[in-house]
Amino acid sequence: MWAQMVELEQEVERRRRLGQESAARKALIASSYHPARPEVYDSLQDAALAPEFLAVAEYSVSPGADLKGLLQRLETVSEEKRIYRVPVFTAPFCQALLEELEHFEQSDMPKGRPNTMNNYGVLLHELGLDEPLMTPLRERFLQPLMALLYPDCGGGQLDSHRAFVVKYAPGQDLELGCHYDNAELTLNVALGKVFTGGALYFGGLFQAPAALTEPLEVEHVVGQGVLHRGGQLHGARPLGTGERWNLVVWLRASAVRNRLCPMCCHEPDLVDDEGFGDGFTREEPATVDVCALTELAWAQCGGGRQVRAPLPLAGGRNKTPTAYCTCWLKAVPASGSFSGQTCCLSSGLLEAESGMGRQRGSQGSRGGEGAAAQGGGFRGRPASADPAESSRQSPQYHSVPTPSVTGSWMRGPERSE
Numbered sequence: 001m002w003a004q005m006v007e008l009e010q011e012v013e014r015r016r017r018l019g020q021e022s023a024a025r026k027a028l029i030a031s032s033y034h035p036a037r038p039e040v041y042d043s044l045q046d047a048a049l050a051p052e053f054l055a056v057a058e059y060s061v062s063p064g065a066d067l068k069g070l071l072q073r074l075e076t077v078s079e080e081k082r083i084y085r086v087p088v089f090t091a092p093f094c095q096a097l098l099e100e101l102e103h104f105e106q107s108d109m110p111k112g113r114p115n116t117m118n119n120y121g122v123l124l125h126e127l128g129l130d131e132p133l134m135t136p137l138r139e140r141f142l143q144p145l146m147a148l149l150y151p152d153c154g155g156g157q158l159d160s161h162r163a164f165v166v167k168y169a170p171g172q173d174l175e176l177g178c179h180y181d182n183a184e185l186t187l188n189v190a191l192g193k194v195f196t197g198g199a200l201y202f203g204g205l206f207q208a209p210a211a212l213t214e215p216l217e218v219e220h221v222v223g224q225g226v227l228h229r230g231g232q233l234h235g236a237r238p239l240g241t242g243e244r245w246n247l248v249v250w251l252r253a254s255a256v257r258n259r260l261c262p263m264c265c266h267e268p269d270l271v272d273d274e275g276f277g278d279g280f281t282r283e284e285p286a287t288v289d290v291c292a293l294t295e296l297a298w299a300q301c302g303g304g305r306q307v308r309a310p311l312p313l314a315g316g317r318n319k320t321p322t323a324y325c326t327c328w329l330k331a332v333p334a335s336g337s338f339s340g341q342t343c344c345l346s347s348g349l350l351e352a353e354s355g356m357g358r359q360r361g362s363q364g365s366r367g368g369e370g371a372a373a374q375g376g377g378f379r380g381r382p383a384s385a386d387p388a389e390s391s392r393q394s395p396q397y398h399s400v401p402t403p404s405v406t407g408s409w410m411r412g413p414e415r416s417e
């Protein structure tokens, strides 16, 4: 218990330091960096957006808009997995943004990397692109669209995001391991350049990676965005040739995550942050059964656990997210055939801020032991207060072995937002 307290304090301190470093980078970039394409820092113009995207957004806010009407205006990649595709940016805007990002990449400015799984790429808020570009994109365009597509996942209550660009190139990162996003919903837009390979692949909602037998392959198309739920197991195939740059926006709804942390599958245990944290807020909740609302909640909460859920639009929208969940400190005790699936720092598995590389608790108990192997019964487990129960040095993954599709699944915590 004591050891865990110390660990918590250390992690809070680490996060505070990283937050300060990020703020310092942002300030330095704001004062000393000279953009190659200054126009991309102007506030988001409709002219930057693909006509199809504008049409979808316009439809979404029109009176009487419904899911059926919306789906006529989007490409449904998978009805079952609720994955959709739509052109997002015009080709000239993609080009301008790419040139700017490449110019920044080549500059001597300090760079914070997107997460522990991507070693190349850019955090858009450090570059100063959140306010003019990403926040308007979320508020004006994505929110109405997501409200219709994913009302059960906080689509109508998005109140923060983490936006970054991932870059894949020969000699650099080539692929991305299986993971869940620390997001309720995700937009992933291919910006370019010219490349082969790099397709996204998708498994089930919070499916154990080991059970990923026939993933759905989704090719990237430059200029187009793929929309999916953050909890949909996914990764990216190796790059074949060329260079691939994708804009990834992790969309967060505090109204949902305040009740059910997507990383630990529990009501979050919050720590205040000086920055945006991981998109949690401290608001007074009403009590409803979230589990009755979504299959996601069912999978996450272990089947019917009463958790708190917000009144519609309660607080979250107008509050700035300022907290993160301590779930990365919690461990799951080994028991029976199930062992060591965690959302915890102790296992060395997880990344505090991004959730990438996290491995979910997989347990057969909802459907018996076999459920994990079949990808069922996947859920988080309560924290163990006893550090002896967590396997810091040698985590065990009996039920969910590291999948061969990824080399980065098990990376440990590195940095925080």
Ligand SMILES: O=C(O)CCC(=O)C(=O)O
Residues within 6 Å of the ligand: 166, 176, 181, 188, 200, 234, 235, 236, 246, 248
């Ligand atoms: O490489 C890609 O396109 C996938 C990126 C992704 O899934 C992520 O950053 O969360």
Ligand SMILES: [Fe+2]
Residues within 6 Å of the ligand: 179, 180, 181, 186, 234
């Ligand atoms: Fe992802």
